[in-house]
Amino acid sequence: MSLANYQFNYSLIKNANQPVILFLHGFMGKIDEFDEAIALLSGEYSYLTIDLPGHGQTQVLGSDECYTMPYTAQALINLLDELQIKTCFLVGYSMGGRLALYLTLNFPERFSKIVLESACPGLPTEAERLARIQQDYQIGRKLIRSLEPEDFAEFLANWYSQPIFGDIKNHPKYELMLESRLQNYPLELDKSLRFMGTGYQPSLWDKLNNLQNPLLLLVGDLDKKFIDINQKMAAICPSADLRIIPNSGHNIHFENTSEFVKNVKMFLG
Numbered sequence: 600m601s602l603a604n605y606q607f608n609y610s611l612i613k614n615a616n617q618p619v620i621l622f623l624h625g626f627m628g629k630i631d632e633f634d635e636a637i638a639l640l641s642g643e644y645s646y647l648t649i650d651l652p653g654h655g656q657t658q659v660l661g662s663d664e665c666y667t668m669p670y671t672a673q674a675l676i677n678l679l680d681e682l683q684i685k686t687c688f689l690v691g692y693s694m695g696g697r698l699a700l701y702l703t704l705n706f707p708e709r710f711s712k713i714v715l716e717s718a719c720p721g722l723p724t725e726a727e728r729l730a731r732i733q734q735d736y737q738i739g740r741k742l743i744r745s746l747e748p749e750d751f752a753e754f755l756a757n758w759y760s761q762p763i764f765g766d767i768k769n770h771p772k773y774e775l776m777l778e779s780r781l782q783n784y785p786l787e788l789d790k791s792l793r794f795m796g797t798g799y800q801p802s803l804w805d806k807l808n809n810l811q812n813p814l815l816l817l818v819g820d821l822d823k824k825f826i827d828i829n830q831k832m833a834a835i836c837p838s839a840d841l842r843i844i845p846n847s848g849h850n851i852h853f854e855n856t857s858e859f860v861k862n863v864k865m866f867l868g
Contacts, residue, residue, distance in 0.1 A: 602677045602678060602681065604660050605652065605659060606657065607649055607650065607657050608630060608655055609648065610646070610648045611645070617644050618687065618688060619688065620645070620687065620688040620690055620867075621647045621688070621710075622646065622691075622695075623690070623695030623698055624649075624650075624692060625695050625717075626694040627783055628654065628695070628779075629655035629656075629779065630648045631779055632648070632695075632779075633852060636856055636860050636863070639857065639860040649675070649678075652666045652671055652790075652795075653666055653790050654787065655782070655783065663790060666795055667794045667799070668698060669801075672698065672705060675698075676702070676709065679709065687710065690713075690863065692716040693849065695718075696719075697720070697797070697803075699715060699718065700803055701800070701803060707811065707812055711813075712812065714863055715815070717763075717817070717825050717851065720804045720807060721797055721802040721803050722798060722802060723804045728797075728799075729798065730798070732793075733798075735797075735799075736793065739792050739793055751781060752781060763824050763849040765848025765849070765854070767849075776853060808835050808836065810837075811837075812838060813866075814836060814838050815839075815863075815866040816833055817842055817844055817851055817859065819844050819847035820843050820845050821846075821847060822847075822849045840866070844858050844859065844862065845858065
């Protein structure tokens with residue numbers, strides 16, 4: 600997919616002679632998702648952060664296909680080419696982790712090491728995918744009805760009440776995170792959910808056993824659903840290393856930033 604179909608909002612922080620980490624945020628995140636982690640990583644790396652399609656200030660100028668995983672992945676490769684980044688490290692959270700895994704499997708020569716935080720390879724059966732598409736459709740209807748800030752805030756409050764997020768609402772910076780999420784546009788988020796949701800994306804389970812790139816799987820100890828998923832991933836993928844991070848649910852880099860950064864640094868070397 601040509602970059603002409605996208606107007607990406609991105610930030611590239613270059614530190615002399617330091618390798619680049621490409622960060623991919625999760626659903627309803629945006630370019631500032633990993634700011635605290637990047638601050639702790641300091642000058643040891645260079646950093647590329649992006650608003651993914653449907654999020655933040657990135658604009659999709661093409662058709663709805665441009666929100667899908669294959670099209671988005673190719674557009675990101677084209678962006679790396681434009682920025683003259685031949686290889687980099689890759690860190691993806693949740694939806695961004697699913698996209699990171701797709702990128703790695705389809706462009707393995709571009710990513711030397713990959714960190715997947717609270718991610719999955721999609722759903723293995725057509726029945727599961729169809730059920731998830733229907734579920735996401737209903738969530739999207741709620742998003743479309745949340746055009747007013749107070750309605751969107753209520754949607755976010757309900758979203759973060761899901762069990763996978765553990766105790767995130769008790770985090771001292773929870774309100775600041777919500778303020779960042781509120782800067783997204785519900786109609787664009789609906790397109791992202793419909794076209795790059797877990798049900799719509801291709802299943803990647805059958806490709807895991809062929810992956811050779813070093814892969815770090817991070818999952819929070821309060822996120823029982825994704826502990827189970829990532830244990831299955833680690834059993835299939837020979838290059839995967841699974842680490843369960845204490846005192847965190849789905850959003851590890853937010854809830855336990857220091858432990859997240861420590862594991863990323865140890866893995867990337």
